[in-house]
Structures are given as structure tokens and as C-alpha cells.
Amino acid sequence: MKNIAFGQYYPARSPLHRLDPRVKIILTILYIVCSFLCKNVWSFALLAISSIMLIILGRVPFKIILGGLRPVLIVLIFTSIINVFWTKGEILLLEWRFIHIYLEGIFSAIFIIVRISSLIIGTGMLLTYTTTPIALTDALEDVLSPLKKVKVPVHDFAMMMTIALRFIPTLVEETDKIMTAQKARGADFSNGNIIDRVKALIPIIIPLFVSAFSRAGDLATAMECRCYQGGEGRTRLHVRHMRFKDFIPLVLIVVFGTGLVLLNIFAPGFTMS
Amino acid sequence: MSRIELIDIEYYHGKDTPYEIHALKNINIAIPEGQITGIIGHTGSGKSTLVQLFNGILKSHSGKVMIDSEDIWQKPKQIKRFRYKVGLVMQYPEYQLFEDTVYKDIAYGPKNMGLSEEEIDNRVREAAAFAGLDAELLERSPFDLSGGQKRRAAIAGIIAMRPDVLVLDEPAAGLDPRGRDSIFNNIREYQKTLNTTVIIVSHSMEDMARLCDSLIVMHDGEIAMTGSCDEVFSKADELVKMGLDIPQITKVMQLLSEKGIDVPKGIYTVEQAVEFLKSLRKSKKEALQ
């Protein structure tokens, strides 16, 4: 139970793992924007290639990526079907009773699939697979720090995230212990109807809450004893300085976006309707 | 005769994951009936895993757990029957309390067994008495009790199921000397009165020496030693090698034997030491005269 993996972080040594997490957050946002810039067959092809390159760069096995796509599979299939059957165009491929399938429909289905998968692969490869949750939290605090000026409690949110991440394994372990203790008293979590099962959860949820609250109280006291007073006047052990090479990916993504726009304009091909 | 028997047990934590740990290796033991058996070993030696096999909370990857000569996993659907037969009090059991009164909480187990109201009432009161819990506390909220009282309420919750075998994992952890002594006295009383089988897991050698009739020593997922307290503590050197703490008295006796005094092995209580030293002085005096 101690070894539960939370988040999707995949430990590996790769250029993407080494990249400054703040840069990765900005890259992700820009990559999402880029995926919406695509208009025709050539720009979508470039987007698909870029996704594959990201996977290779991040050294995350394809199997894991496919696993990550599984939850959206139904959405993908559903939207492609709608696109195939309902898009009207000029080149009719098949006509049978009320069903008309146009080449344009096939292409829009492919475009949708490429766009959604690229979105998922992009955020996965740039953020969740290659950045530990804690690095992500720290980076978010940095990226959002301009909002502190308008009184958004960025530091407090980041602190809450950190504490949540710290205590998830502890609470999971605790849930396991409580379940075992109640099972030893004859609790049954797997049989009976819905009402029985919900009832069976009470002996777990109550002790879990009681313990979580007492932990929270203890932690607050301990933090106070370690002079915690909120974000004001705090320094950091790890100060990340942006180096020259951290800007290269930012330049690359701008080039990439420009490339997509140029392909949209100058390369003729099927355009998304 | 023994109530619990383990045959060729192998158990892995996180089987078929990169974190796989071989937690129990080739375990073959029989727990003697009507006695207090102690299981000792340091953290990670597998002792807590072992006791969770007794009542089918965990299922071993190979081997058999027999209770009253019956394989507990013969009919997996009936595993609950064995959870009532072998009552398990977990480490720091306070966190299992959840009802709004102590009474209801102790009644949780018996209720799951489907007993009648009257029977439940009998059992709750009997269990509270055995666990040393004042009857007037029964109507209080378990969350208002002191640490020691919560522990007792949790133990009563298991005793109320009237198990044939009572297993306690570190029942005195975190308690002060008075609390420790009194919990152990309650356990001994309980065992004597009902003549049941009791198994206690602990790493406190001094407590185990006082309480247990026989000991099982675990090391690295294996059974390292079994026998009476005298037999086990006579191998003090081996215990130390396994990273276990031996009673202070045993240490003093070891030091005396290093100084050239002929000390018999297996002295681990103050009373034994005083007896031995008195007889030693007597024989020395006689030799002088």
C-alpha cells in the first residue's frame, strides 16, 4: 500500500523530465493553442508528428500513453461517427438510403481524433508524465505569482496542494488499516445491495474523518512551531533560475505555431469545415 | 492439540509489481491451545502480516491455514466465520471506533454476527468487564475517552465476538507503565477465566517475558525460533544478532558471565535474578567456611 502511485508521473531520464517545470506549464498552454490553429490536412499532419516526437523525447512507453487515452476512447469514437455521418461535402463516397458519406466527413473525423489525442498527449508528455506533482505545484505558484498583486492567495493554494500530496499516501494507508480492522469485526464491503454497501462504509468514513481532523490539528501546531506565517517573507530552498537553454523550447513552440499557420495558408489540402 | 496451524505458507507484498517483497517464507507453525503465545520480531520481520493470515484478512500465495483442522479458504464465501473464530485486535486499534456510544461500538461485531439483542447485551457487558472498562463509560461517546480507555473499548469490541482465539498486535504500544501493566493483567485474567488461546505480537521482550507461555521469534519473514520463554531467552546472543532488544536483566547476566561468574542461561526477570544471586552467594559463603 505504501507504493501507490498517485498522479501519472513516469520516472525516466529525458530532456522533457529535465526541463524547468515553469517552462513546461507555458509550453503546455501554447501547445493547446497550437492544436486549435490547425485547419487543413498538412497542419494536422504536423500536429500528429509533433505529438509522436514528444512521446519519443519524453521516453514514456507507448503502452502507457495508450492507457492514458483509454478513458477518452468513447468520446473519440462518438465524435468521429457523428463527423463521418453528418458532415456534408462535395466528394460523395457512399450513398445508401439516407446515409451519405463524404470524403470531407472522413477527414473531419480524423482531424478531431488527431486534435483530441494531441491535446492529451501534449499535456501528458509536457506535464503530468514528466513532472512530479510537487514540482508542478511549485511551478504553478511561480507562474501564477503575478496574481498575488491582485490579492489572489496563490501561496496558500500551493501550500494546500503540497500538504494534500504529502498526506494522500498516509491517508490511503490509514483507510487500508481501518478497513482491515472493521473486516476483523465482520464488516462486509463487497456483498449486499447498494444501501447495505453504503452503510458498510460508515465504519470507515467516520474514523477516517476523525483521524484526518486530528492530524490536521497536529500539523497546524507543528507548522506554527516552525514559524510558519503564510507566504509573506518566505524564502525558498530551491530557487530556479531561468537559463538560456530554458528559452529554446519556447522559441521552438512559437516556430511550430507559425509553421502551422503558414501551412494553413499556403499548403492546399482538405480543410476542416 | 492446536487451534491454528500454518502449513508451508508463502506470502508476498505487492505480488507481480516492481515492489514485490517476499514477506513470509516457508512458515510452518502450530499455535498451542489454551496458552498465551508471543510473537516477537523487529519491524518488518513479518509478524503483523502473519497474524492477518490467521483470520483470513490476508490470503497466502501458497500453503494452508488450518483452524480446528479445517482449511479456512476451503469455502472462500464463508471466510467471515473464521473472522469471528479468530478475533484480531490491530495495532493502535483506537481508530476503529466509530459509533456514537461505546456500547454501540462494542456491539458492532456481535451485530454483524446476527445475534439477538439480548445476547448482544450480555456480550457487550462481559467484554467491557474483561477489557477493564467501567460500565458507566458504555453510554459515553468513544471520542471523549482517554487514550487508554479507547484502547480498552477497541479490545472489548473484539472480545465481544467471543472468539476462540484472541490475537492482539502490540496491545500496549504507546501506553505508560501503569496502562501497560493493567492491560496485560486484563489479558491474563481473560485468558485464565475462559481458558482460551491468546496470541500477542510485540517487540517488547520484557513484557513478553512476563506474560507468555511460549514464544515464536520471527526474523526476515521466517520463523527463527520457537519454544518456551526459558528456551528462547537462553539464546540471548542470537536474539541480539537479529536486532532484538533483550531484557535488561538478561544483559546484566551476560555481563556477569563475561566477568567469570557461572550464570545459567535463560534468566530474564528480576525475581529469577534475585533467586539465582541469593543461591550463588549462599554457595560462595559455604565454600569460604
Added chain:
Amino acid sequence: MEEAFIKIENVSYMYEENDGFAKIDRYAVKNVSLEIKEGEFVAVLGHNGSGKSTLAKLINMIYTPTSGKIYIKGRDITDENMSDEDIMGLRKTVGMVFQNPDNQLVATIVEDDVAFGPENLGIPSEEIRKRVDDALADVGMTKYANHEPHRLSGGQKQRIAIAGIIAMLPECIIFDESTAMLDPVGRKEVMESIIKLNREKNITVLMITHYMEEAALADRVVVIDDGRIISDGKPIEVFKKEKELRDCGLSVPQCTELVHCLSENGFDIKGECVDVVSCANMIFEALNL
């Protein structure tokens, strides 16, 4: 005479207790006076609920005394008009390590947790780096700098908690039953760290405990029962009064008990002992007729 590092003057602390029927005011600490010198290693011994933990929390300003004064380095900490900065300064001077190792670590990486205190104090990052490295080395946890706390043993977590306090460069550390939830190995690790800090860094240590063997390692033992100090002196002097200790729910180390029993049985043993080596020596001499 040199000024006391911590000076407690006639301090009482009252709290409200609900005994199930009505709310009653109770004294957790009653009219306690105590002086602790700089560099001293003091153990505060008492059973659960004796008021020993309350005393610790009063010194660290988690609680405010109902009456009486507490001075740290001559500064009155019960003064209500203290500024936040003064409070921070005092908390930095007197650090506190708690009982449950899980509930005092904040960060998901060991070194980030140790850095938490210095970060709060606004120390420049190069200086934090140095302090974190030094603190981890002091408790022998350098190897684990990049580990996740939840994968460590209880003793290791507690040493990380200690490192987190040392990194604030305190002059005094209060240990509030910091070993109560650990196994014998973890207890030993933590005790070794505490002794090292006291001896090598001259950090004043106030250790709240109910383990006699640990109290025996201190320079001075203060016994608290029912919110009052009932005994104060060197471990040897305090453990001499075995009966009084037992009356208030405590015990004495096995070897102290052995020596007492032997002298009652007519052995020629005069002194007192709290550790196995001197115990063995004393017995050896008494046997040399």
C-alpha cells in the same frame, strides 16, 4: 549565579473537562516552578494525563498559563503584548518535536521538509542549503535527502522532524513524547540523536517521556504527577524512590529494581544504578566476599 535558560514561576493551567454530565474545570498543571539551565538535558517523567505534555506546550506558547510566569532567557513569554516577531523569535529559539512522526512533516521530499523552518524565517537560499545539509548530517539522514517521507520508518521520520528543528538553529529543543510511537530500533536512533545534540551542540533538551530507560540517560529527571512536580534530581536520586514512582503509575528500570531487591535481601549494595553496566559491576563487587 547564572541566569536560568527557562524559568517557570508558579505556573498553573486550567482546562475544561466534560465528564459526561457537566463541565468541570481541572488543573492540568498546578503551581509548578522549575528552572532549566543552558545546556542541560532534563527528562520530564509522568504517566499519561499527568500534565507533562501540557507543561511542554506552555513553554512553547501553544498554551497560555492560567496564572504564573514563564521566562525564556529572561524574557517573559506570558506577556500578552508580545509582537509576532518576538513570538517567532522565541519559537525559533525553543523548537519542538512532537509525538506522531506523520503529523509534523509538511513536504513530500525530505530536504524540502527540513528547509520548511528556515524558509519561514526568510533565510537566503544558499544559507538554507547549508543548514539543511548540516541538519541532515547531524541526525545521520544525509542519504535520504531526496526520499519521500512516507516511505521511511518511524524512527527515520522522527529524525527528519528533528533535523527540521535543528535547521532553525534553536538553543533548546522540547521533545514531547517523541519516542512513544516508535519501535525499539527507532527509539534508539532518536535517543542517540538527542544525546548527540545535547553533548556536541550544547542544545538544551527538555524531553517529555514515560520510558524509564530513556529518562535514565538524562542529566536530570523531573517527575510530574497530577500536575505537580513530585521529584527532581539526578536519575540515580530519583529512581531511588522506587515506591513513590510506582505509586504514581511509573516504574523504574529493571536493573534499578534488581539492585533494590538485592539490597533488601541483605546484599552489601550501597549505591544506586540506572544502567546495565554499573548494575553488573555493583553485583560483581557485592558477590566478592
